[in-house]
Amino acid sequence: GTLSEIKERGKLIIGTEPTFPPFEYVDKDNNIVGFDIDIAKKIAEELGVELEIVNLPFDSLIPAIMSDKIDLIIAGMTITKERAKVIDFSIPYFNANQSIVVRKGESFSPKSLNELVGKRVAVQLGTTGDLVVSDIKRIKITRFQKFTDAFLELQNKRVDAVVLDEAVARAYVKKFPKFEVSTVIDTGEKYGIGVKKENTELLEFVNKVISNLFKSPYDVLVEKWF
Template structure:
């Protein structure tokens, strides 16, 4: 009899554990649509994942504070929603897995909207137009267009659309992938690579401080940036889209753009 009771107790515990596990998985993978926004309202803040090494979109200033175009747009969105910001600096190649693991509520990190990424996350309405360009040293004459990348060693940031674009090219001698884009440019300046393929606004910002680097050829792509959300968080996405639309209508977005790009 005691053995039977013990057996039944074990079965009951297994059942409770199974239900808890299923409930947890449901929250993570599809049932947290209401819960995420409720959590944000309750805590009074929104947690954002970004790779703060991508000037002028997100980077750390001399005081270690994360600043940039994306940050200012986020602050304006947060003001519209009546909440505070909690910015989490993270590597770009692991940023979508981090979102899916609930480390933050959304991603805003100069992320290009792509079909592959849409399989993993939902995107807000586009908030920035960009493109991929080729950067070389000012005294370089070997590379003038994309055709000249054949047989060369090219630097990119790991997991970016620059990485994806170069990976599809034929005839590249080697692709060196770096965790941050400043590391890729340092490799260029040290002669470790022949060129860097990267987003135009970030490359232009780097050239302002390093005129020994130049852009060559035409843009390789036409891209748009979006804010990324977990698939279930449609309510949060709608609220962010509404706030973003208001910022554009009232001229706040244009003022932020002028601050960082004009």
């Protein structure tokens, strides 16, 4: 919805896919929490409305915003040319790269995407990880809706590696030390919040909230008094 529709409704509805720690994941009390969720809370707070979080498969987020089921996509989503044809993105709020995760202590420890040729690789459907491996011929790709399922597949030795965003890979490896990051692939990605095209007022509002997040309390004081 537009800025005024959201205020009238008294609720901001964001869409996310919560198997992506520390950006969005389900905690032990079954709440969706994380870095992105705190940004969403901040936007709702600044708007003076409640926050509703809709849990969707990653590849359903863009269709959902286009059909007005959600107001914003906050899902560690990389700003890409293809996606920017159909939705608008906020200013970038996080830098990211892809990485390869394998079972720890085994001989297979690829240092480049090319070493995945002939191997079985799990990715999340529709992500940039999916794109980078799909670009290389003769990788056997299994595409999952949930990263939790991709890692289960790795644990059960039905795939040899999982390719995903580095910060998220680190979070999984920390939680499950049976996995390790074998290498980082420098893809130079930037995350943005997705907004429906032409929804300019909302986009500008979101940009304002993000740029304020980058300001130190000192910057805020200077801006207030000078």
